[in-house]
Amino acid sequence: MSKFTLLIHCPDTSGIIASVTSFFYKHKGNIIYIDQYVDVENKIFFMRLECEFAKPVKIKELKKEFEETIGKPYQMSWHIYTASSKLNMAIFVSKYDHCLYDILGRYRSGELDVNIPVIISNHKDLEHIARGFDIPFYHIPVIKGQKDKAEKQQKELLEKENIDFIVLARYMQIISPKMIKAFPNRIINIHHSFLPAFAGAKPYHFAYKRGVKIIGATSHYVTEELDAGPIIEQDITRISHSHSVKDLILKGRDLEKIVLARGIKLHIERKTLVFNNKTIVFT
Amino acid sequence: MSKFTLLIHCPDTSGIIASVTSFFYKHKGNIIYIDQYVDVENKIFFMRLECEFAKPVKIKELKKEFEETIGKPYQMSWHIYTASSKLNMAIFVSKYDHCLYDILGRYRSGELDVNIPVIISNHKDLEHIARGFDIPFYHIPVIKGQKDKAEKQQKELLEKENIDFIVLARYMQIISPKMIKAFPNRIINIHHSFLPAFAGAKPYHFAYKRGVKIIGATSHYVTEELDAGPIIEQDITRISHSHSVKDLILKGRDLEKIVLARGIKLHIERKTLVFNNKTIVFT
Amino acid sequence: MSKFTLLIHCPDTSGIIASVTSFFYKHKGNIIYIDQYVDVENKIFFMRLECEFAKPVKIKELKKEFEETIGKPYQMSWHIYTASSKLNMAIFVSKYDHCLYDILGRYRSGELDVNIPVIISNHKDLEHIARGFDIPFYHIPVIKGQKDKAEKQQKELLEKENIDFIVLARYMQIISPKMIKAFPNRIINIHHSFLPAFAGAKPYHFAYKRGVKIIGATSHYVTEELDAGPIIEQDITRISHSHSVKDLILKGRDLEKIVLARGIKLHIERKTLVFNNKTIVFT
Amino acid sequence: MSKFTLLIHCPDTSGIIASVTSFFYKHKGNIIYIDQYVDVENKIFFMRLECEFAKPVKIKELKKEFEETIGKPYQMSWHIYTASSKLNMAIFVSKYDHCLYDILGRYRSGELDVNIPVIISNHKDLEHIARGFDIPFYHIPVIKGQKDKAEKQQKELLEKENIDFIVLARYMQIISPKMIKAFPNRIINIHHSFLPAFAGAKPYHFAYKRGVKIIGATSHYVTEELDAGPIIEQDITRISHSHSVKDLILKGRDLEKIVLARGIKLHIERKTLVFNNKTIVFT
Known part of the structure; x- marks a missing residue:
C-alpha cells in the first residue's frame, strides 16, 4: 500500500476537482482526504489530496501523465509527495x-x-x-x-x-x-x-x-x-x-x-x- | 445564479468523489465547497458539497438523474437543498x-x-x-x-x-x-x-x-x-x-x-x- | 446588613493592609473580599476590599474617620461605594x-x-x-x-x-x-x-x-x-x-x-x- | 532579605486578616501578596500570604509567637515556608x-x-x-x-x-x-x-x-x-x-x-x- 499527498494551486475554473479525482480513480487510487479552497479575490484554486493505492504505482509515469493531462491544461503548480520522502x-x-x-x-x-x-x-x-x-x-x-x-x-x-x-x-x-x-x-x-x-x-x-x-x-x-x-x-x-x-x-x-x-x-x-x-x- | 447544497452518506467505496463531482461538472455546476469524511470503522462515506449554477437548473430532473446515475448505484442516502427552502x-x-x-x-x-x-x-x-x-x-x-x-x-x-x-x-x-x-x-x-x-x-x-x-x-x-x-x-x-x-x-x-x-x-x-x-x- | 466596596491607591509603604483591615475590624465590619496589587516599578499600592456590617453604619462619620486616620497619613486616593449607589x-x-x-x-x-x-x-x-x-x-x-x-x-x-x-x-x-x-x-x-x-x-x-x-x-x-x-x-x-x-x-x-x-x-x-x-x- | 509564604485555614470569624497582617507589620515584614477565600457553606477561612523581611528574622521564635498569639486563638491550621526549603x-x-x-x-x-x-x-x-x-x-x-x-x-x-x-x-x-x-x-x-x-x-x-x-x-x-x-x-x-x-x-x-x-x-x-x-x- 502506497500513499501520495498532492498539493495544487492554479487559476480557478470549473472542472478541476472532477478532473483530478477522476484521474486518480482511473489509476485505482482511493482518495482518503480532499480539501480545497478558492481565493475568490485572486481567482486561485488550491487543493490538498491524499490518495492510497493498493498496488505498487509507477510514480514517474503517473507524474508524467498527470502533468500532461491535468497539470498543463489547468496551468497548475503541483507537487506529489510520497511517504518515503522524509524531510x-x-x-x-x-x-x-x-x-x-x-x-x-x-x-x-x-x-x-x-x-x-x-x-x-x-x-x-x-x-x-x-x-x-x-x-x-x-x-x-x-x-x-x-x-x-x-x-x-x-x-x-x-x-x-x-x-x-x-x-x-x-x-x-x-x-x-x-x-x-x-x-x-x-x-x-x-x-x-x-x-x-x-x-x-x-x-x-x-x-x-x-x-x-x-x-x-x-x-x-x-x-x-x-x-x-x-x-x-x-x-x-x-x-x-x-x-x-x-x-x-x-x-x-x-x-x-x-x-x-x-x-x-x-x-x-x-x-x-x-x-x-x-x-x-x-x- | 442558483446554489445547491448536497449532503451524502453511503457505504465507502472508491470513485464516489470523482462520480459526484463529474456529475455536477457535466451539468455546468461550479463546486465552491467540498468536504468529505470516511468513518473507517463502519466503512461509511460522508460528503457535503456546495455547487453554483450560472444558468437556471431544472431541479426535479437533475435530482432524478442524480438518483439514477449516482444515488442508486452507490446506495446513497442524499439530500439536495436549495437556498429557497428556508427552515x-x-x-x-x-x-x-x-x-x-x-x-x-x-x-x-x-x-x-x-x-x-x-x-x-x-x-x-x-x-x-x-x-x-x-x-x-x-x-x-x-x-x-x-x-x-x-x-x-x-x-x-x-x-x-x-x-x-x-x-x-x-x-x-x-x-x-x-x-x-x-x-x-x-x-x-x-x-x-x-x-x-x-x-x-x-x-x-x-x-x-x-x-x-x-x-x-x-x-x-x-x-x-x-x-x-x-x-x-x-x-x-x-x-x-x-x-x-x-x-x-x-x-x-x-x-x-x-x-x-x-x-x-x-x-x-x-x-x-x-x-x-x-x-x-x-x- | 450593609455592604461597602473600598477602592484605594497610594504610594507603597508597609503597614497599609494592617491599618485598613484593623480599621474595619474595629468598626465591626467583616471583610469578605480583599485583593491588592503593588506596581513595583512605580511604587504604587492598589487595593479593593469588600466589607459587610451586621448593624447600620453611619457612613458619613465612618468616611471622615477613615480619611483622618488612614487616607491622609498614607496619602491615599480612595472611594467607598455602597450598594445603594446604582450607576x-x-x-x-x-x-x-x-x-x-x-x-x-x-x-x-x-x-x-x-x-x-x-x-x-x-x-x-x-x-x-x-x-x-x-x-x-x-x-x-x-x-x-x-x-x-x-x-x-x-x-x-x-x-x-x-x-x-x-x-x-x-x-x-x-x-x-x-x-x-x-x-x-x-x-x-x-x-x-x-x-x-x-x-x-x-x-x-x-x-x-x-x-x-x-x-x-x-x-x-x-x-x-x-x-x-x-x-x-x-x-x-x-x-x-x-x-x-x-x-x-x-x-x-x-x-x-x-x-x-x-x-x-x-x-x-x-x-x-x-x-x-x-x-x-x-x- | 528573606521571604516567607504563609498558608492558613481556620474557622471563619471576623478579625483574622487584621490580626495576621498586624502581626507581620509589627515584626517589620512587608506583605507583598495576600489572597484569601471563605468557604461560606462550611464557614472556613483560607489565606495565602507572602511577606518579605529586610533584616534577618529569628524564624523559630517568630513561629512560636505566631502560634501563641494568632494560631491557637483562631484554631488555625497553618504553615510558614521559607525559600530555603526546596522540595x-x-x-x-x-x-x-x-x-x-x-x-x-x-x-x-x-x-x-x-x-x-x-x-x-x-x-x-x-x-x-x-x-x-x-x-x-x-x-x-x-x-x-x-x-x-x-x-x-x-x-x-x-x-x-x-x-x-x-x-x-x-x-x-x-x-x-x-x-x-x-x-x-x-x-x-x-x-x-x-x-x-x-x-x-x-x-x-x-x-x-x-x-x-x-x-x-x-x-x-x-x-x-x-x-x-x-x-x-x-x-x-x-x-x-x-x-x-x-x-x-x-x-x-x-x-x-x-x-x-x-x-x-x-x-x-x-x-x-x-x-x-x-x-x-x-x-
Whole structure:
C-alpha cells in the first residue's frame, strides 16, 4: 500500500476537482482526504489530496501523465509527495533552551516524522542538550562585521546535510536576504507575540507596557521584512495586571513551544501552501 | 445564479468523489465547497458539497438523474437543498430568558436565516419578550399527569406552522419519545455542562461540588436517553474555587447562549449529519 | 446588613493592609473580599476590599474617620461605594445592532445592575430596539461641520439624566477631547481587534489581509489617542484562511458582544482602577 | 532579605486578616501578596500570604509567637515556608515519555524550583531519558501478585531520598491505599480527560465513542477513589468528528504535559490548599 499527498494551486475554473479525482480513480487510487479552497479575490484554486493505492504505482509515469493531462491544461503548480520522502530539518538556536527541549522531546517521542541532521548555534550554551539527545551540534559564532563568514559556514553545512527546511527555535540573529532566498517559505520562526502586534524586539516588554490582557505567539515563514512573513499558527494565553515582564516571559514559553511545534508539524505533513504572503493551512 | 447544497452518506467505496463531482461538472455546476469524511470503522462515506449554477437548473430532473446515475448505484442516502427552502424553527422556553434574548437578537440582526413562526412555553413569564420581538407566543401549561394533553396541543401547533425543527432554549420539561420520533435529529437542546460530565439535573451544583476548574455547555440533538444524544457543539470557560454555584450559573449563561446559537446555525446551514449517535459537522 | 466596596491607591509603604483591615475590624465590619496589587516599578499600592456590617453604619462619620486616620497619613486616593449607589449608564449606538441587543438582553435579565436612562444615536435605525425594550431613545444626528452642535445636545442630555458613564456600543463617531475630559475613564468602547494590532478603521479587513489565524476584540476606556486607552478586557477566536472578511465580521460579533459586556460589568462592580494608562482589574 | 509564604485555614470569624497582617507589620515584614477565600457553606477561612523581611528574622521564635498569639486563638491550621526549603520530588513513569521529557526539560530550564532525586519506573523503556538528563533512574518491576514487594522497594527509596511529593507522569499502575496515606495530598496524577467525564481506563476511546467536540486533561491529588481526588488544574482542546482515537491520543499529549506541569508548579510554589476533596488554588 502506497500513499501520495498532492498539493495544487492554479487559476480557478470549473472542472478541476472532477478532473483530478477522476484521474486518480482511473489509476485505482482511493482518495482518503480532499480539501480545497478558492481565493475568490485572486481567482486561485488550491487543493490538498491524499490518495492510497493498493498496488505498487509507477510514480514517474503517473507524474508524467498527470502533468500532461491535468497539470498543463489547468496551468497548475503541483507537487506529489510520497511517504518515503522524509524531510531534513535544521534547528538554529542561541541561548533559550525551552523550544529546543520541546522539539527534541517530540522528535524522540516519534511525534515529528523528520530527520534532524544538525543543530546550529551562535553560542555554546545548549551543546549539552544536543549531546543528551545524540544530535550533532555545530557552534558557528556570529561576530559583528563578519556575519557573512558565519553564514557561509552555515550554508555549507546545510548543503552538506541536504537540509530541506530550517527552524529558528528562538535564534537571536537576523537571517540575511540571501539565506532567505535559498530557503523560500522554508524557514520557520517563532515570534513571541500575536503578530502583527509587537513585531520586532522585546514584545513582552511592550505587551506589559501597553497593558494587554492576552499575550500570544506566532509561527511564520521568514521573509525579508522582519516578522511580516506568512503566519502558520498563532495562539494566546490570558494575563492580568499582576504579571510582571518576567512572568510574561515565563508564561510565554509554553506558548512559544506549542505554536512552534504546531507550525513545524504542519510543514512536515505538507499541510501548508503559501500564496500572496498568506498561508493556506489544510487541517 | 442558483446554489445547491448536497449532503451524502453511503457505504465507502472508491470513485464516489470523482462520480459526484463529474456529475455536477457535466451539468455546468461550479463546486465552491467540498468536504468529505470516511468513518473507517463502519466503512461509511460522508460528503457535503456546495455547487453554483450560472444558468437556471431544472431541479426535479437533475435530482432524478442524480438518483439514477449516482444515488442508486452507490446506495446513497442524499439530500439536495436549495437556498429557497428556508427552515421553520420553533422555540420552546420556560422561565430562563437569556437564550431566548440571544436567539431573537441574532434572528433580528439577520444572523439566523430561518423563520420563527412560534415560541411555545409552559409559563407566561417570557411572553413580553416574544411581544417585544413581534413573534407569536403560545402558553401551553404542562400540568402533572396531563402531559399528553399539552403535547397534543404542541403538536397541532407545530404541524399547523410546518415546523422543521425545534430548539429547546432552556425548556425545563422532558420531551416525550413520541415527540422525539416525530422530529428525529431535529430537536436541539442546550445542556449546561460539558457532557458526558454532569448529565441530568443541576449540573452547576455538581460541578461546584466536584471542584472542577472548567465548566461547559453542550448543544445536542435530543434522543430518548436523557442528555445522551449526538453532540453538535461544546465550549467551556475557566472557573476557580472562589466561584459559588450562583457564580457558575451566571458565568454559564454566556456559554449556553453561544453554544446553542452555534448549534442552531450549523443545523440551519445543513452542516450537520448524524450517524451512530454522533454528528459529522462540516465547517 | 450593609455592604461597602473600598477602592484605594497610594504610594507603597508597609503597614497599609494592617491599618485598613484593623480599621474595619474595629468598626465591626467583616471583610469578605480583599485583593491588592503593588506596581513595583512605580511604587504604587492598589487595593479593593469588600466589607459587610451586621448593624447600620453611619457612613458619613465612618468616611471622615477613615480619611483622618488612614487616607491622609498614607496619602491615599480612595472611594467607598455602597450598594445603594446604582450607576446611570448611557449607551451610544449607530447602525450595528448586535451589541445593543446583547446589552439590553443582559440588562432585562438582571445581569447588569445599572440604570439605562438613555440611548443616543446619530441614526434612527435602532430606535425600534430601544422601543422594544422600553428605553428612551434620542436621535442626535452628527452633521459634518456641525459636530459641536450634536455634542452640545448630547451633553445636555447626559447632564439631565445624571449619567455616570458612557458605553460606545459600536458608535461610529470619534469622541471629542472635551467629551472625554468630562468623562475621564468613564467612556467604554469596544474595538474589533486584539489591540494594539489593527487599531483604527477596518480592523477585520486588515486582519484578513495580514492572514492572522486569530481575531480579537478589546474593550477599553476612551482616551484622546485613538484606540490607545487603558484595556479592560480582551478575547479572541480562531479563524482560518477560508474565512472571508464577511466571515470575520460575523464571527467577530460574538467576540464584540462578550468583551464589551465583560468590560461594562467590571466597571459597574467597581472592579477596575486606572493608573498610567493601564487598568488594574480585580476579579 | 528573606521571604516567607504563609498558608492558613481556620474557622471563619471576623478579625483574622487584621490580626495576621498586624502581626507581620509589627515584626517589620512587608506583605507583598495576600489572597484569601471563605468557604461560606462550611464557614472556613483560607489565606495565602507572602511577606518579605529586610533584616534577618529569628524564624523559630517568630513561629512560636505566631502560634501563641494568632494560631491557637483562631484554631488555625497553618504553615510558614521559607525559600530555603526546596522540595524533593519523585517521578513515577511507565512507558509514555512525553510528560517525562516535558518535566525534565522544564526542570533543566530552571522553570521548576525543585530537586528530583529519583525517577522510578516499572519498565526500563525510559531509562535512557533519565540518563540523558543525569537523573538517577530506578527500575522497580511490578509483578502481578507481588505488588507489595515493589511498593516496599519504592517506599524505602522515597524515604532514603527524603521525598516530599510524588508525580505520576503517566504511571500505569494503581497506587495502593497505604502509599496514598503516606503521601496525603502529595501525589499528583495526570488523567487524560476533563474529569469527571471519562474517569478510569481508556478515556480517549470513550471520548471518541461519545462524539465529544472537546477533550481535556486533569491534574489532581490522588485519593483512594480512582480519579476522584481534588482537582488542581484542567484544560481542554477542540476536536472534530474527523479525529480518530489515535489523533486524540496525539492531541492529548500536549494537554497532559501542560496540565501536569501547571499542577506541579502550583504545588511547588505552595499555592494549593486541600479541603473537603477540593483544592483552593491561589494564583
